[in-house]
Amino acid sequence: MTQLLDLPSNRDEAWRWADLGGIAAAAALAPVAAPDAEFLDLPGAKLLFVDGVLDEARSDLGPVTLGPVTLGAVDAGDHPLGRRASHGWTLRLAADAAADPVQVVHVATGRENHVAAAIELADDAAVQVVETYVGAGWSNRLARITLGKAARLMRSVRLLQAAGFTSLREEATLGEGASLVTTVLGAGDAGTRIDGAVTLAGEGGYAEFGGALLTRAEQRQECAVRVRHAAPNGQSHQLWRAVAADRSVASLAAAVEVARHAQKTDGEQSLRGLLLQRSATVNLKPELEIFADDVKCAHGATVGELDARALFYMQSRGIPPARAQALLTRAFVADALDRIGDERVREAFVADADAWLERAL
Amino acid sequence: MLKIEDLHAEIDGKAILKGLTLEVNAGEVHAIMGPNGAGKSTLGYVLGGRPGYEVTQGSVTFDGQDLLELEPHERAAAGVFLGFQYPVEIPGVSNVQFLRESLNAQRVGRGEKPLSGGEFLKLAREQAAGLGLDQEMLKRPVNVGFSGGEKKRNEMVQMGIIDPKFAILDETDSGLDIDALRIVGDGINRIMRKADKAVLLITHYQRLLDYVQPDRVHVLADGRIVRSGGPELALALEREGYAGVAA
Numbered sequence: 108m109t110q111l112l113d114l115p116s117n118r119d120e121a122w123r124w125a126d127l128g129g130i131a132a133a134a135a136l137a138p139v140a141a142p143d144a145e146f147l148d149l150p151g152a153k154l155l156f157v158d159g160v161l162d163e164a165r166s167d168l169g170p171v172t173l174g175p176v177t178l179g180a181v182d183a184g185d186h187p188l189g190r191r192a193s194h195g196w197t198l199r200l201a202a203d204a205a206a207d208p209v210q211v212v213h214v215a216t217g218r219e220n221h222v223a224a225a226i227e228l229a230d231d232a233a234v235q236v237v238e239t240y241v242g243a244g245w246s247n248r249l250a251r252i253t254l255g256k257a258a259r260l261m262r263s264v265r266l267l268q269a270a271g272f273t274s275l276r277e278e279a280t281l282g283e284g285a286s287l288v289t290t291v292l293g294a295g296d297a298g299t300r301i302d303g304a305v306t307l308a309g310e311g312g313y314a315e316f317g318g319a320l321l322t323r324a325e326q327r328q329e330c331a332v333r334v335r336h337a338a339p340n341g342q343s344h345q346l347w348r349a350v351a352a353d354r355s356v357a358s359l360a361a362a363v364e365v366a367r368h369a370q371k372t373d374g375e376q377s378l379r380g381l382l383l384q385r386s387a388t389v390n391l392k393p394e395l396e397i398f399a400d401d402v403k404c405a406h407g408a409t410v411g412e413l414d415a416r417a418l419f420y421m422q423s424r425g426i427p428p429a430r431a432q433a434l435l436t437r438a439f440v441a442d443a444l445d446r447i448g449d450e451r452v453r454e455a456f457v458a459d460a461d462a463w464l465e466r467a468l
Numbered sequence: 469m470l471k472i473e474d475l476h477a478e479i480d481g482k483a484i485l486k487g488l489t490l491e492v493n494a495g496e497v498h499a500i501m502g503p504n505g506a507g508k509s510t511l512g513y514v515l516g517g518r519p520g521y522e523v524t525q526g527s528v529t530f531d532g533q534d535l536l537e538l539e540p541h542e543r544a545a546a547g548v549f550l551g552f553q554y555p556v557e558i559p560g561v562s563n564v565q566f567l568r569e570s571l572n573a574q575r576v577g578r579g580e581k582p583l584s585g586g587e588f589l590k591l592a593r594e595q596a597a598g599l600g601l602d603q604e605m606l607k608r609p610v611n612v613g614f615s616g617g618e619k620k621r622n623e624m625v626q627m628g629i630i631d632p633k634f635a636i637l638d639e640t641d642s643g644l645d646i647d648a649l650r651i652v653g654d655g656i657n658r659i660m661r662k663a664d665k666a667v668l669l670i671t672h673y674q675r676l677l678d679y680v681q682p683d684r685v686h687v688l689a690d691g692r693i694v695r696s697g698g699p700e701l702a703l704a705l706e707r708e709g710y711a712g713v714a715a
C-alpha cells in the first residue's frame with residue numbers, strides 16, 4: 108500500500124479530472140467473490156487473469172506467452188500508473204500466424220493487481236484482441252503495442268467492474284501503413300482512467316482510438332488520449348461518446364499532435380457528451396497541436412441533453428419514457444460502438460450498453 | 469368518444485386555449501380550421517400530453533376516462549394518435565425499430581401479446597405499400613432526410629400500423645402534392661373511417677376535405693371554437709376567408 112503514496116496529483120494538468128481518491132479506495136476494497144469469467148463465444152486463445160495471476164486451468168494460451176513483459180528499449184515505462192506493471196502476457200505474431208481472436212478476461216476480487224501486456228505484430232500480421240474487466244478492486248494495466256509494416260490490430264475493451272477502479276495505460280507505435288482500431292466501452296460501476304498514447308511512426312498509418320463511457324451514481328470515468336502523427340499521410344480518428352447520469356462525471360481529453368514533416372495528415376476528433384440529468388457532468392477537452400502546414404484536422408466537442416421533442420414524439424406513439432430515453436441514448440452511443448468490426452463482438456458490447464441503460468434509466 | 473369542455477391551456481404562462489368545448493362521437497370526422505396562431509396545434513399537443521402545455525381549466529374525457537390524467541404513452545395505449553404538423557427526426561433509431569417498439573409497447577400496455585419480428589414486418593410492409601412509401605424508408609432512421617411529403621406519409625404509415633381509435637391529424641395535408649394528397653386522403657379513410665373510430669382533422673384548406681368528407685367543421689380562432697357547421701362551412705371559409713365567416 109505504500110506505493111499509493113506516489114500517485115500523481117490533481118494539480119497536474121494531465122490528471123486534473125482523475126479520480127485519484129477512487130484508486131486508493133479501490134485498492135483498499137475488501138475481497139469479494141470472483142464473478143463469472145464472461146468469455147465471448149469466439150474461437151482462439153482465452154486468457155483468464157484472476158487478481159493479475161493467470162488461471163492456467165481455465166485459460167488456453169494459443170500463441171500467447173507469459174512472464175516478465177519486455178517493454179522494449181525505447182521507454183522503460185515512466186507512466187505513473189503503468190510503471191507498476193511488469194509481468195503479464197506477450198503476443199508476438201508473424202505475418203502468416205493464425206489470426207483467431209485473443210480474448211483476455213481480468214477478474215478482480217478486491218485489493219490491487221497489475222498486469223502488463225506486450226503485443227507485437229510483425230509486418231502484415233493481423234489479429235483481434237478483446238478484453239473484459241469484471242469484479243472489484245483496482246485493476247491496473249499497461250499495454251505496449253508495436254505494429255510492423257501494414258500490420259493490423261483490432262482491439263476492443265469492455266470495462267464492466269462492479270466496483271473499484273480500472274486504469275489502462277496504452278502505448279502504441281504504428282509502422283508504415285499499419286492500422287490500430289481501439290474501442291473502449293465503460294459500462295460498469297467502477298472508476299476509470301484510460302490513458303492512451305498512439306504514435307503513427309511510419310508513413311500512411313491509420314489509428315482509431317475511441318469508445319463510450321457510461322457513468323451513473325457517483326461514478327467517475329475518464330479517458331486521456333494523445334495521438335501523435337510523426338510521419339506523413341497518416342489518418343486518425345478519436346470518436347468518443349460520454350453519457351452521464353445522476354451525479355456522475357465523465358471526462359474526455361483527446362489530443363492530436365502533428366509533427367512538422369507529417370504532411371497530408373487527416374485527423375478527426377469527435378467528442379460528444381450527453382447528460383441524462385442536470386446534476387451530472389461531462390468534461391470535454393479536444394486539443395490540436397499542429398506543426399505541419401498541409402493537414403486536415405476536424406474537431407468537434409459538444410455536450411447536450413436528450414432531445415425533448417423526440418422524447419415526446421416517441422411517447423406519443425406509446426413508448427414509455429424510460430424506454431424512449433434508452434432508445435435515444437443507445438443511438439447516441441452507437442456511433443462509437445459501430446467502430447467494432449467483428450459483429451459478434453459488437454453485439455456483445457451493445458448488449459452491455461443496453462444492460463447499463465436498464466440500470467441507469 | 470372525445471369530450472372537451474371549457475378547456476383552457478397555457479404555454480410559459482401565456483394563455484392559448486381559452487374555453488374550448490367540442491364533442492366528437494364514434495364514427496365521425498371533425499375538421500378544425502382556423503387562422504395561423506389560433507391554437508390548433510396547441511389543442512393537438514394538449515390532447516397528446518406534451519410537457520410544457522399546461523391545462524389550467526376544463527376537462528377532457530376519452531371513452532369516459534379522464535384523458536388529462538394519463539401520461540402521453542398511456543394516452544397512446546388508450547387509442548389516441550397524434551399526427552404531427554412537424555414530424556420529428558430521430559437519428560440513429562430506424563423507422564422499423566421505432567414502429568415495432570411503439571406498437572408493442574401499446575399492445576403490452578393493453579395486456580395484449582407483442583408481435584414477433586416477422587409479423588410486424590409484414591404489417592409494416594403492407595401499410596407502407598398502401599401509402600406509397602418506399603420500403604427502403606422503413607429501414608432508414610425515423611424521418612431523417614425525408615422530404616416534407618415523405619414525413620407526412622410516414623405519419624400515416626405509423627397510424628396504419630398502430631390502428632388507433634382516435635386520431636388528431638395536424639395539417640397532414642401540408643407539404644403534399646396533389647397525387648400524394650389523394651393517397652393520404654384514401655389512407656385516412658381506409659384506416660379511420662369506421663363505426664368505432666373518430667378523427668379530428670386540423671387543416672387550413674378545403675382540398676383535403678375533398679377526399680376526407682367531414683361530418684362537422686369548426687372554426688378555431690383565438691383559442692375558442694367560434695363557429696361550427698356541416699361540410700358547407702369549409703366551402704364558405706374557402707370563398708370568404710376566416711375574417712368573413714368567423715366574424
Ligand SMILES: Nc1ncnc2c1ncn2[C@@H]1O[C@H](COP(=O)(O)OP(=O)(O)O)[C@@H](O)[C@H]1O
Binds near residue numbers: 479504507509
Ligand atoms: N412554445 C411556445 N411558447 C410560447 N408560445 C407558443 C409556443 N408554441 C406556440 N405558441 C403560441 O401559441 C399560439 C398558438 O400556436 P399554435 O397552436 O401553433 O397555432 P396554430 O397551430 O393554430 O397555427 C401562437 O400565438 C403561438 O405563437
Ligand SMILES: [Mg+2]
Binds near residue numbers: 510
Ligand atoms: Mg399548427
